[in-house]
Amino acid sequence: MSAPLELVCPAGTPAALRSAVKAGAHTVYCGFADETNARNFPGLNFSRAEMEEAIAFAHGRGAKVFVAVNTFPRAGAERLWRAAVSDAQALGADAVILADLGLLDHTARAHPDLRIHLSVQAAAANADAIEVYAREFGVKRVVLPRVLTVQEIAAINRDTKVETEVFVFGGLCVMAEGRCSLSSYATGQSPNMNGVCSPASHVEYRQEGDALVARLGGFLIHRSPADAPAPYPTLCKGRFSAGGVEGHLFEDPVSLDAANLIPLLADAGVRALKIEGRQRSRAYTEAVVRSFRRAVDAHARGLPIEAAGLAALSEGQETTAGAYRKTWR
Amino acid sequence: MNSEPAIPIFPRLGAALVARLPLAPAQLAAERLVSQIAARHPDLFARLGDHARKTIAIDPTDTPLVFLLTPDPDLPRVRVARAVAGERWDARIAGPLAALLGLVHGAFDGDALFFSRDLVIEGDTGAVLALRNAIDNAELDMGHEIASLFGPVERPLAGAMRIALPLVERATGVALMRRAGEPT
Numbered sequence: 001m002s003a004p005l006e007l008v009c010p011a012g013t014p015a016a017l018r019s020a021v022k023a024g025a026h027t028v029y030c031g032f033a034d035e036t037n038a039r040n041f042p043g044l045n046f047s048r049a050e051m052e053e054a055i056a057f058a059h060g061r062g063a064k065v066f067v068a069v070n071t072f073p074r075a076g077a078e079r080l081w082r083a084a085v086s087d088a089q090a091l092g093a094d095a096v097i098l099a100d101l102g103l104l105d106h107t108a109r110a111h112p113d114l115r116i117h118l119s120v121q122a123a124a125a126n127a128d129a130i131e132v133y134a135r136e137f138g139v140k141r142v143v144l145p146r147v148l149t150v151q152e153i154a155a156i157n158r159d160t161k162v163e164t165e166v167f168v169f170g171g172l173c174v175m176a177e178g179r180c181s182l183s184s185y186a187t188g189q190s191p192n193m194n195g196v197c198s199p200a201s202h203v204e205y206r207q208e209g210d211a212l213v214a215r216l217g218g219f220l221i222h223r224s225p226a227d228a229p230a231p232y233p234t235l236c237k238g239r240f241s242a243g244g245v246e247g248h249l250f251e252d253p254v255s256l257d258a259a260n261l262i263p264l265l266a267d268a269g270v271r272a273l274k275i276e277g278r279q280r281s282r283a284y285t286e287a288v289v290r291s292f293r294r295a296v297d298a299h300a301r302g303l304p305i306e307a308a309g310l311a312a313l314s315e316g317q318e319t320t321a322g323a324y325r326k327t328w329r
Numbered sequence: 330m331n332s333e334p335a336i337p338i339f340p341r342l343g344a345a346l347v348a349r350l351p352l353a354p355a356q357l358a359a360e361r362l363v364s365q366i367a368a369r370h371p372d373l374f375a376r377l378g379d380h381a382r383k384t385i386a387i388d389p390t391d392t393p394l395v396f397l398l399t400p401d402p403d404l405p406r407v408r409v410a411r412a413v414a415g416e417r418w419d420a421r422i423a424g425p426l427a428a429l430l431g432l433v434h435g436a437f438d439g440d441a442l443f444f445s446r447d448l449v450i451e452g453d454t455g456a457v458l459a460l461r462n463a464i465d466n467a468e469l470d471m472g473h474e475i476a477s478l479f480g481p482v483e484r485p486l487a488g489a490m491r492i493a494l495p496l497v498e499r500a501t502g503v504a505l506m507r508r509a510g511e512p513t
Contacts, residue, residue, distance in 0.1 A: 012462065013462060013465060013466035014466060015435075015465060015466040015467070015468050016465070016466070019435075041458055041462070042377075042378065042380060042455045042456070042458045042459035042462065043376050043377060043378075043380075043458055043459035043460065043461065043462030043463045043466075044458075044462050199455075200454040200455035200457075200458045201453075201454070201455045203454040203455075204452075204454065205449070205450050205451050205452075205454065206451055207449060207451065212446065212449065224446070226446070228446075229444045229445060229446070230443055230444055230446055231444070232440075233454075279440070280438055280439075280440055281432070281435065281437075281438040281439055281440070281461075281465045282435050282465055282466075282468075282508075283435050283436060283437055283438045283508065284438040284440070284441065286435075286508070287438075312441055312445065313438055313440075313441045314441075314444070315440075315444055316444065317444055317445065
């Protein structure tokens with residue numbers, strides 16, 4: 001029996017963190033209730049007091065907590081991001097997840113004892129880039145972008161000693177991570193800068209007959225017939241007419257589920273598996289974490305991984321192995 | 330949690346009976362319940378931020394009642410109406426009563442219910458998200474909340490609910506109690 005892969009699980013609220021830990025998360029990642037993290041949605045995230053309590057809860061049950069400070073600081077407002085890093089360390093976080101070069105440099109200098117992980121938002125997609133982050137800022141782990149095949153991940157792990165963490169479940173983005181500004185074209189706010197893709201304040205749903213119509217920043221982005229699943233209100237998942245064809249021009253509304261690829265990802269040298277979904281409920285967290293904990297434990301014992309049946313929790317109610325099996329190449 | 334939940338629908342006969350009742354008792358009960366929750370769970374209302382002063386229509390579509398909630402921490406208000414038509418609201422969250430109770434009790438995921446079209450939201454999406462996330466974090470148990478309205482008989486009533494509600498849950502498929510999560 002080998003050591004199980006580390007399962008890194010999302011928590012948008014203290015209740016979700018407790019659910020994740022009880023369901024078997026080795027590690028939970030979460031963020032403060034402001035624009036310093038990439039899930040800056042209404043009603044989500046942690047005050048400083050809640051974070052302190054949550055970290056104590058997790059540590060008391062043998063789980064770790066990573067604090068995401070993974071947006072890009074606004075010019076003139078760097079203090080907010082630096083305070084998030086400083087507070088994360090003071091409150092006992094096991095690591096911070098960072099993306100911005102300036103914040104990485106500040107953290108490495110001002111908090112030399114704080115473990116740094118590189119966010120998927122930094123889009124480090126080859127070993128040379130990862131080595132720079134390790135050499136210059138002491139980055140210990142990199143969360144790889146969801147654009148790589150399993151073979152490419154194996155190639156990265158051959159050429160770097162930095163730990164790698166990959167997404168295995170949850171929402172997908174069409175762009176190279178950290179480079180998407182689609183949302184800002186329609187709303188003026190983006191996931192990279194403000195922590196919100198399609199900010200709720202700019203989303204409007206309306207029932208028109210049996211159809212559910214979604215607008216983002218006033219732009220019609222999709223119309224879901226009565227019997228069709230509804231997608232998230234993001235431009236990348238919108239249905240558009242172009243060249244005489246109507247459809248999902250950027251990306252189909254489906255979610256990643258790479259449970260069956262866990263053995264291949266382990267063989268490729270991956271150290272940790274990440275579940276997306278800090279914006280989801282504790283019901284989602286509990287179900288997905290429990291399912292993946294069973295899967296990584298089964299893999300560690302050399303047992304087959306059973307199908308999880310999580311499609312009902314997925315956008316589009318369908319799942320895909322995403323770029324890990326890039327059959328279109 | 331069932332990965333593909335079938336949402337039970339409130340019986341039509343029951344809905345027809347409720348439709349014949351006067352609104353005043355439901356209004357009184359809703360007011361007391363909201364005040365009680367505000368007093369017992371101040372973090373829930375604090376988590377709403379600026380959205381706390383908006384009015385959210387909570388619309389169990391298989392019942393003849395709509396709850397217009399303004400979760401202002403200083404003055405929480407709720408009004409019970411027969412339908413959303415003609416009412417003023419900033420946001421509306423609508424679905425079968427069992428779906429709404431399942432959300433409160435942590436049995437269902439809000440996004441999954443939205444994907445499957447069991448839940449409909451309209452109007453101010455930010456207010457709906459804030460309320461949904463705040464309620465999810467509060468880990469409410471409506472049985473406890475209702476029992477606590479009855480003062481001196483709270484404990485025996487809560488004890489009776491602990492026995493009766495699991496049986497009713499099994500018979501109806503409706504999540505009537507908070508899902509606590511089991512340790513591995």
